Amino acid sequence: MTGQRSDARRNYSRILAVAEAEVARHGAAASLEQVARTAGVGSATVRRHFPTRQALLEAVFQERIQALCERADQLSRADDSRVALLDWLHDLVRYAVSARGLADVLTYEPPTDVPAAEPADAQAQHSCGAVLESAATPLLRRALRDEAVRPGVTFHDLLTLAVGIALATEHHAEPAVQADRLFTLTVEGLSPSPRPLPRP
Known part of the structure; x- marks a missing residue:
């Protein structure tokens, strides 16, 4: 369970760092799918952390x-x-x-x-x-x-x-x-x- 929480925190931090770069380039139109690909996670993982x-x-x-x-x-x-x-x-x-x-x-x-x-x-x-x-x-x-x-x-x-x-x-x-x-x-x-x- 602790390992799962650590993985989730790492995923969150990685997704957010990628999202910051994507938003800086594309503004509010930044693609959630592109964020997921660049972060190396699935779209479902992105949406678990950020539902919208x-x-x-x-x-x-x-x-x-x-x-x-x-x-x-x-x-x-x-x-x-x-x-x-x-x-x-x-x-x-x-x-x-x-x-x-x-x-x-x-x-x-x-x-x-x-x-x-x-x-x-x-x-x-x-x-x-x-x-x-x-x-x-x-x-x-x-x-x-x-x-x-x-x-x-x-x-x-x-x-x-x-x-x-x-x-x-x-x-x-x-x-x-x-x-x-x-x-x-x-x-x-x-x-x-x-x-x-x-x-x-």
């Missing part, structure tokens, strides 16, 4: 998501609630631009191949988007309380903006530069603003 493509992608981006959660916690102690929220949102945009496939994971599209043993709503509670929402909502609530952002703004509004910018710029020659420009335009608006975007 979404589950595999979320495992690939787990460290980045955790870093964003930690960043939200750090910024929760900042004096200016508007600056804190915008700094975090800017970090999210940069992460989504630099990590190919992350924006696709954050689109909140419901999985189409959820196993019967795990209801869709249970999976959703542990999705990357849900984890980020839990971490960033205190920043947004504080900014709303301070009237530092427009009333009625939701986390999903912010996520949609970040994902939209990342997806719109991923094929540009310099996606990070273009994403920063669009982020600044989004925050400052089309007209001159008396409160320019704070610089990192």
Whole structure:
């Protein structure tokens, strides 16, 4: 039994390492079959560890998501609630631009191949988007309380903006530069603003 568990851990680590490389090359369209072939395991082994493509992608981006959660916690102690929220949102945009496939994971599209043993709503509670929402909502609530952002703004509004910018710029020659420009335009608006975007 111990040997089986060791084999399973080794398979998991190998599959995840291969998946990270495949996602870096192909984004969210990375082939699970190719991951299995490169890792030297069967497709059934991949699916035992990662029942859905979404589950595999979320495992690939787990460290980045955790870093964003930690960043939200750090910024929760900042004096200016508007600056804190915008700094975090800017970090999210940069992460989504630099990590190919992350924006696709954050689109909140419901999985189409959820196993019967795990209801869709249970999976959703542990999705990357849900984890980020839990971490960033205190920043947004504080900014709303301070009237530092427009009333009625939701986390999903912010996520949609970040994902939209990342997806719109991923094929540009310099996606990070273009994403920063669009982020600044989004925050400052089309007209001159008396409160320019704070610089990192």
